[in-house]
Amino acid sequence: MEPIVTLKEKCRKCYCCVRSCPVKAIKVDKSYTEIIFDRCIGCGNCLSNCPQQAKTVADKVGVTEQLLASGDMAIAVLGSSFPAFFHNATPGQLAAGLKKLGFAEAHEGAYGAELIAGHYARITQQRSMPLISSHCPAIVDLIERHYPKLLKNLIPVVSPMVAMGRFLKEVLGPQVRIVYISSCIAAKFDTNMKETRGAIDIVLTYRELEGIFKSRQITLQSLPDEPFDGIPPHLGKLFSIDEGTFRAFSIPVDPLDTESVSACGEVNVMGVINDLAAGRISPRLVDLRFCYDGCIGGPGRNHDVTEFYRRNLIINHYKREVPHQTAEHYLRHREPVSLTRGFTSKHSRLDSPKANDIKNILQSTNKFSHKDELNCRACGYRTCREYAVAVYQGLAEIEMCLPYNLQQLEEDRGRLIQKYELARREIEREYGDEFIVGNDRKTLEVLDLIKQVGPTPTTVLIRGESGTGKELTARAIHRYSKRNDKPLVTVNCTTITDSLLESELFGHKRGAFTGAIAEKKGLFEAADGGTIFLDEIGDITPKLQAELLRVLDTGDVRPVGGTAARKVDVRLIAATNRNLEEGVKEGWFREDLYYRLNVFTITMPPLRNRVESIPILVHHFLDKASTKLNKRIVGIEDRAIKALMRYPWPGNIREMHNIIERASVLTHDDIIRLENLPIAFAENYEEGAPTALDLRNSFRAERERHVGKLEKKLVQRFLTEANGNVTRAAKLANIPRRTFYRLLDKYRLKDSDAKGRHNNPGE
Ligand SMILES: Nc1ncnc2c1ncn2[C@@H]1O[C@H](COP(=O)(O)OP(=O)(O)OP(=O)(O)O)[C@@H](O)[C@H]1O
Numbered sequence: 001m002e003p004i005v006t007l008k009e010k011c012r013k014c015y016c017c018v019r020s021c022p023v024k025a026i027k028v029d030k031s032y033t034e035i036i037f038d039r040c041i042g043c044g045n046c047l048s049n050c051p052q053q054a055k056t057v058a059d060k061v062g063v064t065e066q067l068l069a070s071g072d073m074a075i076a077v078l079g080s081s082f083p084a085f086f087h088n089a090t091p092g093q094l095a096a097g098l099k100k101l102g103f104a105e106a107h108e109g110a111y112g113a114e115l116i117a118g119h120y121a122r123i124t125q126q127r128s129m130p131l132i133s134s135h136c137p138a139i140v141d142l143i144e145r146h147y148p149k150l151l152k153n154l155i156p157v158v159s160p161m162v163a164m165g166r167f168l169k170e171v172l173g174p175q176v177r178i179v180y181i182s183s184c185i186a187a188k189f190d191t192n193m194k195e196t197r198g199a200i201d202i203v204l205t206y207r208e209l210e211g212i213f214k215s216r217q218i219t220l221q222s223l224p225d226e227p228f229d230g231i232p233p234h235l236g237k238l239f240s241i242d243e244g245t246f247r248a249f250s251i252p253v254d255p256l257d258t259e260s261v262s263a264c265g266e267v268n269v270m271g272v273i274n275d276l277a278a279g280r281i282s283p284r285l286v287d288l289r290f291c292y293d294g295c296i297g298g299p300g301r302n303h304d305v306t307e308f309y310r311r312n313l314i315i316n317h318y319k320r321e322v323p324h325q326t327a328e329h330y331l332r333h334r335e336p337v338s339l340t341r342g343f344t345s346k347h348s349r350l351d352s353p354k355a356n357d358i359k360n361i362l363q364s365t366n367k368f369s370h371k372d373e374l375n376c377r378a379c380g381y382r383t384c385r386e387y388a389v390a391v392y393q394g395l396a397e398i399e400m401c402l403p404y405n406l407q408q409l410e411e412d413r414g415r416l417i418q419k420y421e422l423a424r425r426e427i428e429r430e431y432g433d434e435f436i437v438g439n440d441r442k443t444l445e446v447l448d449l450i451k452q453v454g455p456t457p458t459t460v461l462i463r464g465e466s467g468t469g470k471e472l473t474a475r476a477i478h479r480y481s482k483r484n485d486k487p488l489v490t491v492n493c494t495t496i497t498d499s500l501l502e503s504e505l506f507g508h509k510r511g512a513f514t515g516a517i518a519e520k521k522g523l524f525e526a527a528d529g530g531t532i533f534l535d536e537i538g539d540i541t542p543k544l545q546a547e548l549l550r551v552l553d554t555g556d557v558r559p560v561g562g563t564a565a566r567k568v569d570v571r572l573i574a575a576t577n578r579n580l581e582e583g584v585k586e587g588w589f590r591e592d593l594y595y596r597l598n599v600f601t602i603t604m605p606p607l608r609n610r611v612e613s614i615p616i617l618v619h620h621f622l623d624k625a626s627t628k629l630n631k632r633i634v635g636i637e638d639r640a641i642k643a644l645m646r647y648p649w650p651g652n653i654r655e656m657h658n659i660i661e662r663a664s665v666l667t668h669d670d671i672i673r674l675e676n677l678p679i680a681f682a683e684n685y686e687e688g689a690p691t692a693l694d695l696r697n698s699f700r701a702e703r704e705r706h707v708g709k710l711e712k713k714l715v716q717r718f719l720t721e722a723n724g725n726v727t728r729a730a731k732l733a734n735i736p737r738r739t740f741y742r743l744l745d746k747y748r749l750k751d752s753d754a755k756g757r758h759n760n761p762g763e
Contacts, residue, residue: 001058003188004040004047008032009511010054015400017046017055018380022266023146026380027395031511036395038348041141042186043266043290044299057185057300061208064179067201068102072177076103077164079182080110080233081240081295083317084310085206085302091322092225097218105229107168108322109180110236112160113248115167116339117236119157120249130282133245135159137186138290139269140343147277148345153286158196158341160239161187165199166336168230171329177201181209183298186290195341205300227323231330237318240295241311245287259284265292353392361388365404378402436469436476437620438613442605446473449602454480459552461597462575464604467654470575473602474533477573486530489523494536502544503560506551512561524557524568531571537597538578538589545590552596572597607649607656614645614656621657622672625664633664636672643674643681712747715740719749 011032018026018033025039026046032054035046046055067074076098086094091108098106116135124131134140134154143150158166165178179202180187188203190196213220239248243262246253251260261283263272269288275281291297296310305313353361362384367373373384379400381387390396399405436447453460454477462470471490478488496504503512507522524532534540540548551557552572556565574597583589607614618636626633640663649655663676674682714733718740722728730740743749 002035002037003042003058003185003192004035004044005056005058006032006034007054007056010052012052012054014051015378015380016049016051018396018400019377020045020049021380022270023142024381024390024395028397028400038346039145040189041138041145041290042189043138044185045266047185048299057188057205057208059208060188060202060204061212064202064204064208064212067177067179073104073172073175074102074177074179075105075107075168075172075229076101077107077109077112077161077168077178077180079161079180079184079187079240079295080108080113080237080244081183081298081301081310081314082108082181082206084240084296084305084313085183085300086210086220087302087305087313089220089223090225091317092227093220093223095228096223096226097213097220099226100218100223101212101216103179106226107164107230108228108233108237108324109160109164109182110233110239110248111231112162112164112167113236113239113245114233115163115335116157116160117249118335119339120155121251123155123157124251124285128284129153130276131155131285132276133285133287134341134343135245136289136291137184137190139288141186141189141346142269142273142290144343144346146347147273148347149277150273151343151345153276154343156340156342158199158339159187159190160236161203162190162196162199162341163336163339166338167333169199170336171333179204181206182295183300183302184291184295185299195343206302207300225323227325229325229327229330231326232322232324235318238314241314242289242294243287244294244314245289251285260287261285262287264289264294264297266290350393350395353389357392358385358388361391361398364398365401366407367404374403376402435620436472437617438610439616440605440610440612442610443613446602446604449600450476451480453477453600453602455482457571458600459571459597460573461599461601462573462604463577463601464575465577465606465652467652468604468606469653470577470604471533471535473604474531474535474573474575478531478533481531481571483530483571487527488531488533489527490533490535491523492535494539498541498544501540502547505544506547506557507559507562509559509561512559519559522557522559524551524570525566527570528568529570531573534572534574536576536578537574538576538580538583542588542590545593549590549593549596552593607652611645615641617653617656618644618660621660622664624657625661628661629664631664632670633667633672634670637674639674640672640677640681643677643684646684647681708747711743712749715743715747715749719744 008031013028013031013033015028015033018024018028022043022045023039023041025036025041027034027036035055047057078094082094083091089097095106113135120133130153132139132143132150132153132155134157137159140154143154161180161182165180168178169176178200180200181204183206184203185205187200191200191203235248235250238244242264243253245251246260246262253260253262261272261281263269263286269290272281272286272288276286289295291299293307293310296314297307302310362368362373365384367384375383379387379396379402381390381396384401387396387401391398436443436450438444450473460474460477462473464470474490475488478484491501491505493501499513503520503522505522505524507520507525510519534548547558551568554565555567555569557568558565580589580594580598584591584594618641622633622636625631644656644659651658659677660672662678663672666676667673715729718729718733719726722732726740726744727737730737733740
């Protein structure tokens with residue numbers, strides 16, 4: 001496993017890692033950024049600078065715990081910066097804590113610096129070219145991967161950490177396991193390198209060690225001091241601070257000396273390396289450390305204390321005597337056999353773009369001239385050109401350019417506003433402001449129901465064939481409701497796939513499924529405070545039915561891939577043209593959801609049952625077509641109306657709407673004629689043949705006649721029984737007196753007549 005891990009789901013692509021990476025070893029992917037380990041130097045900048053903590057150190061706690069439990073001899077070696085991290089406990093308490101964890105011995109790694117000091121002194125005297133110290137693993141990686149030209153300048157000696165490992169294994173035998181603990185991340189990379197492999201078994205950070213103490217409930221401050229093992233270091237204790245190398249190696253330092261240069265921190269180091277590579281400087285010895293302030297400023301440093309205080313802690317530790325119990329065998333072996341190492345070029349050259357490639361990339365982000373190149377660094381690259389090179393090399397994406405994105409967003413926003421306006425006008429035209437048109441009894445009943453249920457919070461189920469005005473009715477209910485200032489969100493449950501529908505309705509968390517690159521709110525949340533209209537509800541899957549039922553019962557919406565729920569206040573209107581009762585029987589529709597929906601049902605009559613409304617509907621659609629087509633159409637000829645009334649209308653009102661619009665397009669004058677209708681209408685049309693309405697009207701007339709006869713007889717009978725007294729007759733008939741008088745008028749019966757007839761019941 002690589003020493004740094006990217007937690008993909010946490011990465012928000014803010015480019016902080018790109019910006020902070022000194023060697024551009026970050027590749028930006030669609031939804032996260034990745035480290036390119038072939039280029040990475042392990043400086044840890046991406047760890048320290050990630051605001052989302054999406055880059056993290058690969059956990060070595062588990063393997064350490066396993067080692068301690070295995071019974072193998074495990075030795076803990078503390079990096080020379082440890083006093084600047086564990087400053088709340090004494091060194092002796094720290095040594096005691098390590099022993100308590102199960103380490104057989106605890107060593108000060110500062111001795112490693114003293115082990116290699118002689119080599120440094122020898123080599124610096126022997127060679128004449130500029131020599132670069134090689135104790136900082138990030139510097140070694142930097143030269144091996146990015147400045148192979150300087151490989152020959154690296155001092156071929158191992159780091160203090162590796163020196164300690166080799167020393168301990170030589171004294172105690174190769175079976176001993178060494179755990180090195182420091183604030184360095186690059187050291188973790190070092191254990192994998194061919195040239196240094198085998199010396200150290202596990203590299204931990206101080207923070208990881210602190211975590212182990214915590215999990216084992218070991219409080220260092222409560223432990224009695226114990227001595228360290230191994231050889232007590234002296235000047236090596238200063239190794240971790242700025243210029244500490246020269247002190248640890250006993251190389252005299254003089255600020256006016258240009259022969260021995262020391263530099264800490266990315267900017268200074270990169271400056272010196274570039275000067276060396278360009279041949280601008282040629283000191284005899286260059287001591288480089290990638291971290292600011294030296295090793296006490298490593299990525300795993302103690303962030304609670306200042307650099308100044310950390311430095312003081314190291315100097316105080318140097319001045320203090322720390323008890324050591326040094327076994328005899330350590331004194332016998334003063335130096336391991338080998339403390340040298342080699343270096344290998346790991347440089348991999350990425351493709352270099354040609355001038356034209358750069359120009360094309362710049363142009364694709366709207367940079368056509370020099371002044372368009374803002375070099376704003378928002379993408380993480382110093383200049384637009386560096387960024388263009390990274391795009392060419394596949395490290396960066398076009399979408400990383402902030403000014404370009406803002407411009408795109410502005411343009412998209414403009415386009416969306418336009419589209420929204422067009423869609424709004426279209427809906428307005430389609431559904432009008434209120435207009436449920438029709439004067440037949442059934443439409444009037446529907447209007448009554450809408451007015452009754454509208455202002456209540458009741459769930460409404462609208463049933464009816466396709467095109468009968470279910471959505472129009474849902475909109476009218478919302479308009480009559482107290483929520484009409486809040487959104488009405490309409491969802492057609494059949495237009496999106498089942499899996500997408502769930503995330504559309506309830507939203508999803510980032511990474512919930514492939515393609516969920518960002519968190520998304522669902523339509524239930526969008527409808528909060530208002531109404532949601534679920535059209536074709538009979539077509540949703542049982543899984544979704546269960547989730548919907550839960551939302552209706554609890555008012556809690558849970559996004560796909562998430563656990564936390566959000567409360568919403570949404571009124572549901574659902575519509576279907578399917579037989580839900582059959583669905584319950586056959587098992588494709590949940591019974592509990594059916595009862596939850598079937599609280600208040602409005603059934604839309606098909607157009608064939610509201611033939612009386614056809615003329616008024618036709619005129620309504622003619623008006624709409626005139627506006628839409630910007631054409632003056634004043635009417636429709638009688639033959640056409642009759643043909644329309646005879647048609648069985650399988651597609652209901654939507655079909656009629658379309659036919660009228662088509663006819664309006666086709667007509668050459670301001671009247672719709674039979675010929676403008678589809679051919680089926682003309683073929684069906686027979687002059688004089690009764691329409692469905694004619695037939696229905698003749699039936700009505702017959703029925704009126706018969707009912708009238710019966711009603712007249714009843715009125716006469718009650719009058720007779722009441723002895724001609726209208727008030728009494730009305731009481732006997734159990735109808736209001738005024739109604740009784742109206743009936744007397746209707747059948748031209750007078751009180752006197754009634755009395756007369758009373759004597760002549762035969763009539
Ligand atoms: N009573 C009516 N008055 C005016 N226009 C109507 C009426 N009923 C339906 N329409 C029109 O008919 C078309 C179809 O209506 P709507 O979309 O509401 O039907 P629907 O039953 O929801 O259809 P589907 O089942 O296919 O979703 C719309 O253009 C609508 O404006």
